[in-house]
Amino acid sequence: MAELTRDTLREMQLRMLRIRAFDERASKMVKRGHIPGTVHTSIGQEAQVVGATMALGAGDYMSGNHRSHGHPIGKGSPLGPLMAELVGKATGVCKGKGGSLHLADFAVGSLGESGIVGSSIPIANGAALSSKVLNNGKVALAFFGDGAANQGVLYESMNMAGVWDLPMIFLCENNQYALSTPAHTVTSGIISERAAGFGMPGIRVEEGQDVLAVYDAVSEAVARARAGDGPTLVEVMTYRYNEHSEGLRLGTDYRNADEREAWLKKDPIMLFRHYLASQGFSDDELDGLEATALAEVDAAVAFSDASPYPDLSVAFDDLYTDKESAA
């Protein structure tokens, strides 16, 4: 296990708490109609997200998917513009043009979340290609789920990353359900073992609710990528607590209630709180982190509330680099 400073440990817990608080608030807001459309929350998967994003450097790249809020929060994106984007405000991180499914914050290396399963995997691969050609030492990571693990573009991308030794991490967030479909019923073999076919290391993090286990596995892959030794496939076993897409009301009847209870017993935030307590963090300090995360989300909602909606006059902005080309 890596030797981590107290500041890093504290930051890990704070980022997990931020994701939890942000998504719990988003879940409420979408049900009350305060957020239009639908949101896919990362509640239950915080260790998997933060273990991966904190293993990356500030200048490193990542691409995401429809379970889209945790990734930029984990990479350090401020909450106000993220929340404003979910609501559709002009101050949103994408100026209200993207919404929940398309959060992106290039300032922290977040190259965009994606509503098409598997679609953003080659985007990160291309960022890794840039790093290789420009020799700038950056690495790239693509988050994708167990569902995307059966998309052909993943294997096209793994092959290219392998043959070109790209500084790339393929990170499979295996929450075991593609909407309602259990992964094992549509997935032949073990996802991480598919790496062998491309001549790259494949690692499965069985204890994916343990942020340090994820952090260690991804850190090793990042070190390998940065050293010029090529890509790695990391599969992290995890679980989403809520329904696939909140706002759609598709329910969770396809899952066994006992199963959820079992996962709740190894909640990533609770587990890490116990660990931090064992490392000498006081209850006050740990409670303080939770209060900080909640206050940050309150402030983010207040920022969104105080922000205007975009004016129709900007609807065509950013379609092209020049305004004349927009019809």
Added chain:
Amino acid sequence: MTVMSYLGAIGAAQREAMDADERVIIIGEDVEANVYGTTGGGKSRSDKGDFLQRYGKNRIRNTPISEEGIVGAAAGAAMTGLRPIVDLSYSSFLYMAMDQFVNQVAKNRYMFGGQASMPVVFRSAMFYGLNTGAHHSDRPYPMFMNVPGLKIIAPATPADAKGLLRSAVDSDDPILSFEACLLWSSKEDVDENEFWVPLGVARTARVGTDVTVVAISSSVPEAVAAAEELAKEGVSVEVIDPRTLVPLDRDAILRSVAKTGRLVVAEPAHRTCGAAAEISALVAEEIFDSLKAPIVRVTAPDMQIPFSPSLEKQMYPTKATIAAAIRRVVDLPALQPVAAAV
């Protein structure tokens, strides 16, 4: 000036772009071996491996046959500091990467509120008219015209092939270049120095006063030949080559038709929802009162391209079918029944 072929001009533009900016890379299937003659450069197909020797494997990258992965990686590379030129060989192969074109390349700049820059060019050749059957003969540029966020060029001459490609590489918007194999060997005098043909500006291929023919890609030389023939009968035909289909030079088209009062649109793509349909609608909406005759389209019919040479050669606009359309709009009697391109 020096005589260049269409393919040689593309090679020259690629070499100029590679020399001008180290962020420009070429990726695609078979680019290292220069099998099509565009990664050797110069006036015609030149020595194998010329670009590879000149720029090295870091910037000239052979890819696996993985169009979706290639197009997505090029998009990601463009978003992070490179300016890739992607050689996708034949235009029919673009379908393999449809998700990446439509959902990532076209949408990322807008969807992310302008954070993404997408300086990437996707080149492909429309391999029609050469008896390669239905899988290689597509002219799919109209379906990409229906995807906001993409810009589309379709050069018809060597000079435009060179100048438009330079502008495309310099653009921060994603550009699809549809090149016609039927034009590969066409030659003309081209400036061997650097020059840029601006995007969105049509070229008047021939000046006339009685009829406007808007022609696209390989229909341009056919339209010019038809115009020369009609000139012998006293009909003065203006030929407009839009060169860029998105953004379309609406003003140049409207100006010409306002002057002539008659419009024929010729293109090798399918009839339904084609560029010709869009141009016809534009003219009908904007300057209907200037028209002295109904607009006539000369296109490929809505069907697969048959293999047999006797069938395929009937499919695309020719000098004869364009001339017949011109005769119709100026009320000249038809010379003979023209099989065709309805």
